[in-house]
Amino acid sequence: MTTTVVRVDDIDVVRQGNLLLDSISLTVREGEHWALLGANGAGKSTLLGMVGAVTHPTRGTVEILGETLGRVDLRELRTLLGHVNPRHPLHSPLRVSDVVLTGLTNSVEPVPRWSPTPAERAEADRLLSMLGMAGKAEMRWPTLSQGERGRTLIARSLMPKPRLLLLDEPATGLDLAAREQLLSALDTLRLEHPELATVLVTHHLEELPASTTHAMLLRAGQCVGSGPADEVLTTDRVSKCFDHPVRISRTDGRWSARAERVAPAA
Structure with missing residues (x-):
């Protein structure tokens, strides 16, 4: 069932x-x-x-x-839950991979003194690739198009495996x-x-x-x-x-x- x-x-x-x-x-x-x-x-x-x-x-x-x-x-x-809000309130120039990893801490910015594991970084890269963002992990948030931001936020929401x-x-x-x-x-x-x-x-x-x-x-x-x-x-x-x-x-x-x-x- x-x-x-x-x-x-x-x-x-x-x-x-x-x-x-x-x-x-x-x-x-x-x-x-x-x-x-x-x-x-x-x-x-x-x-x-x-x-x-x-x-x-x-x-x-x-x-x-x-x-x-x-x-x-x-x-x-x-x-x-995974929640994708296109009005994500991020203003700093984070790398795409770091934006995705904030899904694990449920925060807008990286949490001080928290560091992702190699497996978590690999999962972020996998999700970005699945969502058509392969090769863009090092790009900075302010440089992304609205569409690239949307796909990055979907990857972010999936990090906790909701x-x-x-x-x-x-x-x-x-x-x-x-x-x-x-x-x-x-x-x-x-x-x-x-x-x-x-x-x-x-x-x-x-x-x-x-x-x-x-x-x-x-x-x-x-x-x-x-x-x-x-x-x-x-x-x-x-x-x-x-x-x-x-x-x-x-x-x-x-x-x-x-x-x-x-x-x-x-």
């Missing part, structure tokens, strides 16, 4: 009197790759905060790696080539780590890797579709989610959305 990594059971989230999530349930199992989609303000980041052990729900239950929020130290639980990887709009700010390199790297990652579960947040279907297995559509804090990706990412459901008529197609495993042509006025 496949192991459950995340179980969100009928949660509500209320902040300052506003209902941000309304009766949301989600189960993520080992090896599943979920996409959370919806317009701005739909509740995607709020739900990711629950799944990432950052915040608690107002009502309902959230279990992550067998631990229930409210009964576990969130800081300790977060060390077992069972769950969270990707918060990883294609933000990427040009076409960088986006395609990132999505290809995610497909490779998922192939080489079949036990890993992932949850990816995005506004755009074009930013979904072909390896996406499941999807949830959120609109104004409510779920308008959840389950296997091909059953959820349909023309009717996506149109309802974004409150705009679009036509959904899938080619070579990748999704695209086009606005329905509006007939000219008579």
Whole structure:
């Protein structure tokens, strides 16, 4: 039986009197790759905060790696998760390899008097190579493109060998080539780590890797579709989610959305 990594059971989230999530349930199992989609303000980041052990729900239950929020130290639980934030707050000119190694200490900068083992350095190099960053371990963080930073941060998040990887709009700010390199790297990652579960947040279907297995559509804090990706990412459901008529197609495993042509006025 496949192991459950995340179980969100009928949660509500209320902040300052506003209902941000309304009766949301989600189960993520080992090896599943979920996409959370919806317009701005739909509740995607709020739900990711629950799944990432950052915040608690107002009502309902959230279990992550067998631990229930409210009964576990969130800081300790977060060390077992991989979280890729494209707004990583690093400002110093660290080498790429050192950025990746900070994933072991869960810190932005290297921890004083801490030194990685040769095996840990070799693992950092392996992950960089797998993600298309071979030969760039000595480059400095400020010189990297946005796409190179994204792939470096994915390698960093994988250093502690998490069972769950969270990707918060990883294609933000990427040009076409960088986006395609990132999505290809995610497909490779998922192939080489079949036990890993992932949850990816995005506004755009074009930013979904072909390896996406499941999807949830959120609109104004409510779920308008959840389950296997091909059953959820349909023309009717996506149109309802974004409150705009679009036509959904899938080619070579990748999704695209086009606005329905509006007939000219008579």
